[in-house]
Amino acid sequence: MDxxxxxxxxxxxxxxxxKDEAALGQVSMETNILEDLKVNSAxxxxxVIAFEDDFDIEIADEDVDQVNTVGDAxxxxxxxx
Amino acid sequence: MVRRHTLQRxxxxxxxxxxxxxxxxxxxxxxxxxxxxxxxVRQQYRRxxxxxxxxxxxCANHLTLVDSFIIAWALGSGLYWFRHxxxxxxxxxxxxxxxxxxxxxxxxFVTKCIPITRGGPREDIGEVLERVKYLLSSGETxxxxxxxxxxxxxxxxxDAAAWxxxxxxxxxxxxRVLCVYMRxxxxxxxxxxxxxxxxxxxxxxxIEPKSDAKGVRRSVDLARQVTGQLLRMxxxxxxxxx
Numbered sequence: 001m002d003x004x005x006x007x008x009x010x011x012x013x014x015x016x017x018x019k020d021e022a023a024l025g026q027v028s029m030e031t032n033i034l035e036d037l038k039v040n041s042a043x044x045x046x047x048v049i050a051f052e053d054d055f056d057i058e059i060a061d062e063d064v065d066q067v068n069t070v071g072d073a074x075x076x077x078x079x080x081x
Numbered sequence: 082m083v084r085r086h087t088l089q090r091x092x093x094x095x096x097x098x099x100x101x102x103x104x105x106x107x108x109x110x111x112x113x114x115x116x117x118x119x120x121x122v123r124q125q126y127r128r129x130x131x132x133x134x135x136x137x138x139x140c141a142n143h144l145t146l147v148d149s150f151i152i153a154w155a156l157g158s159g160l161y162w163f164r165h166x167x168x169x170x171x172x173x174x175x176x177x178x179x180x181x182x183x184x185x186x187x188x189x190f191v192t193k194c195i196p197i198t199r200g201g202p203r204e205d206i207g208e209v210l211e212r213v214k215y216l217l218s219s220g221e222t223x224x225x226x227x228x229x230x231x232x233x234x235x236x237x238x239x240d241a242a243a244w245x246x247x248x249x250x251x252x253x254x255x256x257r258v259l260c261v262y263m264r265x266x267x268x269x270x271x272x273x274x275x276x277x278x279x280x281x282x283x284x285x286x287x288i289e290p291k292s293d294a295k296g297v298r299r300s301v302d303l304a305r306q307v308t309g310q311l312l313r314m315x316x317x318x319x320x321x322x323x
Contacts, residue, residue: 034200042242045243048297059297064297068202
């Protein structure tokens, strides 16, 4: 699975939690999940569990600390595939 | 990490008679707060403490800015905390509430606080949680509010619970969680301070959350056990008042 495919799936997974839908239209690797997409920080854990289920991977708590942008999520997931 | 907390711990202990004394006097005399069955609450706390030397994380429902101070007052006297400084909990207040001026920043330093910016960069939040884990593993006590912020509904909100509590509990072997449900009798919802003259009811239950799950799911499972306990305590509180 290449990075663009991972990114497409990441964005699809994020979509239900995104409060700024306009930002979805301009999403890039640099898009900040909390600040730009306005995902509620309390819901980040649900997003991470959805990543785990969709990609069949395991994500440690400490890994989540490194995820601020869509690109961070893509790189983290790509590294575990 | 050791040096950083040692200085804060020592300063806090030395100054505690002043800021604890001032806080308790302010709460009792100016705000006229009362803790219902205070002696019984403190006796129960000491019994719970005496049961084990395992690390203890205090988790409570969150309605006002001064919950931590009231909980400290409820669990022990100023003299008790001076004699048992490691039992006086470290707190993680929202930085934007308390870092607006240097007197407030000094206050949170001497009162064993580690400010956290909720919704802030994940690395910063992770660092605060690592510090809490270190402190618990070192024999200190910490207080975390599982809901992170003050409840906007006035009730324990399981959906709003952050999983940071689960991260800490899962990372500290044998960690016990002292669940504290505290509410002023006139407290309908969240506020900065309880109403003047209010009486607080405090209930305590100690649990030892465990989970066979892994990774983030484990932290979520542990956090839900804590919020689940607080929810049960809240139900009992309101049932008793029907």
